[in-house]
Amino acid sequence: MTPPPARIQLRPVELADLPALYTHQADPEAIRMAVVNPRDPDAFDRHWRTVLTNPEVHARAIIADGVLVGSVNAFKLEGRDTVGYWIAREHWNRGIATRALALLLQEVPVRPLHATAARTNTASIRVLERCGFRITGHTLSPRCDRYPECETTHLVLDPQHRAE
């Protein structure tokens, strides 16, 4: 296993990051893990150009020892402040998502914060729990453009939680 990076930094996502972020989200194993339908290149480009001009989205590139390894984001979903993240497969299991989400939680003070993950995505649920989120329940989410039908775990970071 590759050792954990010495340094993790967040910075705003830039247009120049999009080709690498596209490659990360197109990885078949990551798609299976996250239980999403991948975006094709045009849809991905449209989505991110909208994201980058939306002042309500906090989109951060994750830089591990100088290398772009993924993104971590806070955004409104159905009126709720929500977080999400994606790490390039070659960098999985190095503690990056946990550290990147912890950094985002220092930058974004809004609480409560919500998150969802496929119930089978134990790695993602573990990332969230390590950062202080707690499971509030599970629902069956119907199939839609973005997701296949799947059992979804809902988590929240409570107002009283303080970043460590």
Ligand SMILES: CC(C)(COP(=O)(O)OP(=O)(O)OC[C@H]1O[C@@H](n2cnc3c(N)ncnc32)[C@H](O)[C@@H]1OP(=O)(O)O)[C@@H](O)C(=O)NCCC(=O)NCCS
């Ligand atoms: C889920 C994901 C973000 C985890 O990122 P990561 O940087 O590998 O996570 P970390 O290294 O911080 O590991 C967090 C925990 O998950 C565990 N973990 C990592 N990969 C795992 C895997 N494939 N299966 C089970 N557990 C795993 C780690 O052991 C760690 O647990 P620990 O704290 O008990 O040691 C990453 O696998 C990913 O981007 N997957 C595809 C996209 C995705 O699922 N996004 C989230 C959608 S909700």
